[in-house]
Each structure stands twice: as C-alpha cells, then as structure tokens.
Amino acid sequence: MPHSFQNRPRTTSGADASASLEILTAKSQWLRRTLFEMVMRTRKGHIPSCYSSIELLVALFYGGVLRYRHGKPNDTGRDRWIVSKGHAAMALYPILADIGFVAESELAQFTKKDALLRMYADPEIPGIDAISGSLGHGLGIASGICLAAKQDSRSQRAFVLLGDSECYEGSIWESAAFASHAGLDNLVAIVDRNGLSIMGRTEELCRLGSIEDKFRSFGWEAVTIDGHSYREIAEAYGRVGRTGGKPLAIVANTVKGKGISFMEGRSEWHNRMPDAAQQERAWADLETNCISH
C-alpha cells in the first residue's frame, strides 16, 4: 500500500543531529518507500540506482556529517553535495523536502509537466549543487568548489556520489589527479560500487578492478566499506577531514535495487517498471528493513 511522505521518521532538524541507528534505519525505509511512490506515480525514474545509494545518502544528511541549516538552501557557507550518478539524483528530493529546501508538495509532482523536480537534477532546484544526467562531471565541479573554499580559507566541504560505472569516464580520473595534487582534503568521493551498468556486470563488460586502489594510486586516501551498513558508513565518514591533506574516496560495496528482492543485483531493472503484481511484492518487501549491520 502506498506510503505517505508525512509518515517520515522525525529527527532533530539540521546537521547537528547525529541520529541513532534506529532513526537512520527508519529513514532508509522511509526514503525507499517515498521514492517508490514517486516513481510509480508517473512511472518515471530509476529505482535500482537510487536504492543502492540510500544508506550512503541518509547517513550524510542525518548522521551529523553535512553542515547545513534547515530551510536554508542558499546559505553560501553550507557544505555542497553532488549526486553525480544522475539516475540517483532523485533520491535527494525527499531529503531536500525533509530538510526544508523544497516544498513537500513538490514530491507528488515529480516528473509531471513543468514541475520543479525533474528526472535528473540541476541547480534550479534548491539544494541541488550541480547538474547531473551526464556522467563524469560531478567530481570536477566539486574540485572547483573545494579549491575556491581553500583559497578563501572557508571550511566548506563537497561530497560527491559517483557510480562505479561512472568511473569508466576519463574525466573522473582527470579530476582525481587534480584534486590530489591540489590537496583538496575537503573533497569526498563516495563511489556506489553496485557492480552493474545498464548492460550488465562491470567486471564482465569492461573490468574496473579495485576502485579503492585506483584512487589510492592517484594520491587519495581510500577505503572500501559495506554501503548498506550504517556502522561501516559512519566509520568511513568519520575519516572526513582526517586524511592528512588528501581527498577521501569511500568505495561502498552495494546492491543495485537493494530493498526490493526481485530487483536486487539485476541490471534489467535499471529502467523497467513493475507491473501491478510486482508492485504488491515491492510494497511488501519495503515493509521490512533491508540494511546490513
């Protein structure tokens, strides 16, 4: 049965709130259900790409990592976040509504004619710091943001969510080299390592190998974690700003479609919509908690 945005779990608002595991878990469930409802309404959007990133995003916003003020998207000093893997950019929308950056009523309008919330995000939407939809831009743009902050002696950081398949793009490695050389320790790349691109498994299609090793060889601090474990995510986010002048790459092993059993790890669901029976099964799956500990 459809879930309502109003039923979201409450946290104390703002970035100071370091929510308990229980609350984060509830947020995960709320975000997955809200996104499912949004996508089903117009049958537009990419559920599996969002679902592998849910815990990574929830922990960023509600785990006391990001610095922002509720309802203040234009606060120039706030941290920046870029979901560079554009298919998952919509996963930010319920969060942006929750933190008072966009009106809650916009969620029901997602992808509807002339509505604010588009399939891929762009900075006309409050709280979206860079355009997405074309892979390989977010890390370079974030590097510019971080360099400007360094030049101006501001403590601002930028967090970029990359897809593992996005790491095929050469521009990612151009940016990785620069960020390391420039000592951008205020830059954090989070790689959603779900192992799938649209046409299949990355390691079978064109091997990516160890993304952690790749970033480390570019002079980054790098770590690999379980991207559905709040404990491991918190540990990794705890390293932000403690990297000895290096940018930080967090490679998060995840499951594409995590939370809906028949979508998990299945590339064919990237752009497919469930029929009525499958929707019933999906809602049932979304009743249960899917995160790892």
Next chain:
Amino acid sequence: MQAKPKLMRDVLIEEVFSRAKRDKNLLFISADLGAESLDAFRAELPGQFIHPGICEQNMIDLAAGLTLSGKTVFTYAMASFITARCYEQLKVALGAMKQPVTVVSVGVGLGYDDAGPTHYTTEDIACLRALPNVEIWSPCDEESAREITSECCERPAFRYLRLERPALPAVYQGNFRAAMSAGFCEVAAGSDVAILSSGFMLHRALAVRDRLRMEGTDAAVIDLFRIKPLSARALLSQLERYPLVVTLEEQCLAGGFGSAVAEAFVDYGVQRPLLRLGLPDRYFFENGGRNHVLEKSGLSVDTIAERIAERLAPPARRQSHLPSVPTLSSF
C-alpha cells in the same frame, strides 16, 4: 611609424594579470598552453594561476565549480583542444548551468601553420554556435582583444573568445568600445558589396577591398566580431544598402560564420544575394602554411576578389546562370 602589434594572447593575459593583481577572485587556468606573458602572472600570482594538467574536460568542470563559488575564471588552451575535446563540458557545466566562464581559444582556424587537422579548428564556430547561453567573440586586433577581455572581467558570462595566433595590424583606433554593444562595425565604407568577416580573415577582406577598388568596385568591410548573439535586425538594416553581401571565414561552411548570416537572411525574409566564402568540406594535411592552404581553398586575395567580381557581373557575363559551385569542391 606604428608600434609592432602585440600577440592577442599577450594582450589578454596582460589585461587579466593587471586586474588579477587587484582582484584575488580572478583566476586563470591554462591546460598547458604557455606564453611569456603568462610566466609573469604565474610568478607573481601563483595562487590565481591553475594548471590542471593537459585535461581540458576537468579544466571546464573545475572552472564551473569555481564560478559556482563566486570566482571569475578564464580557461585557456589551444583552440582545437578547448572546443571539441571538452564540448560535453562546455555544454553541460557552462551552457546548461549558465556558468560565467571565459573560454579562451588560441590559434583559431588554420592558425597553427603546418600542424594539420588535429590543430586546426575549422568547425569551432559551428560547434559553439549550437550551444544556448554562450556568446562568441572574435577580435581582429589588439584594441578589440583588449576591450573584449576587459568586458569579460567586468561582466562575466559564458563567453567563447576566439584569439588569432599571429599578431595582426590595428583595425580600430580607439573606436572599438563604442561599437562593442552592436556586435559588428563597418570598418571600411563602400557601396557595391559588403564583405562580412572577423579575426584573421577580416584583414584579408580589407586586402580584397583594395584589390576590388583597382577594378572600380567599391566594397565595404564589416567586422562581425560578435558572432553570437547576432544583432540580426541591426546588421540586416546595415546591409540593406548593398546589392551583394559576402561572408568570408576560415571555417568549413557547414554551420559556421556564413551560416549565421544566412540564417538571419532567411529568418527575416531578406531576399538579397549572399555569397558564402570559406574552406572546403575536408581536413587539411598539406604543408606550406596558412596562406598556402587558404590559396588552395580558393581564399587567396585575388581569387576572393575574382569570385566577388563574378557575382557582381551582369548575368550574361557569368560563366553559368548558377553562381559558383557552393560546396567549393573544385578547390
């Protein structure tokens, strides 16, 4: 005697440098294209000079991140590499996100003599024109290069600035600033034909004018230095008095400078003969330098003058009832 003209890139760098000394938010990024004038900038303002590696894609995305954070940014590289190589970044990070970065393109057209098709940009106007939100500027001398640079510093926008590689003689005598907002300027008067051009080819247009005058043809030369946005209405009104309009460019004709003018003719229902002169639809590998390639392409001063004279001749005197072969495949 006139002072030796400066290289356009030196004019730009000196202008940005002098302003950057007073404005720490003014940044210059070069993807490994050096210049002596840039060495002084790097030495004195190391924090405002950025070398991103030979990484044009990252350079443009990085620039967007910097302007998003309130910086004024110039990106600088050889023309062929700061256009096609990072076209996607120009479109997405600067065009779609409306980021006010000045993209400085050095050595446009066949400017890198003998370097061949990898270094020539015979399509940059067509490519950049296709992007919404960009302005395209093409200075022809020191004064115009300096004034346009100054505009880029004072009123940042997504601008594509086409710099010629060689130093070119002065066309403007303190009158460019006044002409700037119109986007074009009649730099030589005439009555029989108007030749529209910009940059390096504007000087060729002026030479063609002298050549035509020897035969009693009085050509006007118009510097169309802002190719986008085109001040179409004002330009077309200026062109009304000429029985023939010629566009002259160092680009392949598809979608380039002449196309911009032709589109304005069609859009405004102007039914006047328009002769588009430019490079043939091919890549250029041959040695011999810029002039040699232009000559082989039917763009020597004499050949241009002949082609214009032919179009001006009464129909009976023409070789055919149709004008010259438009694809220039004969060259």
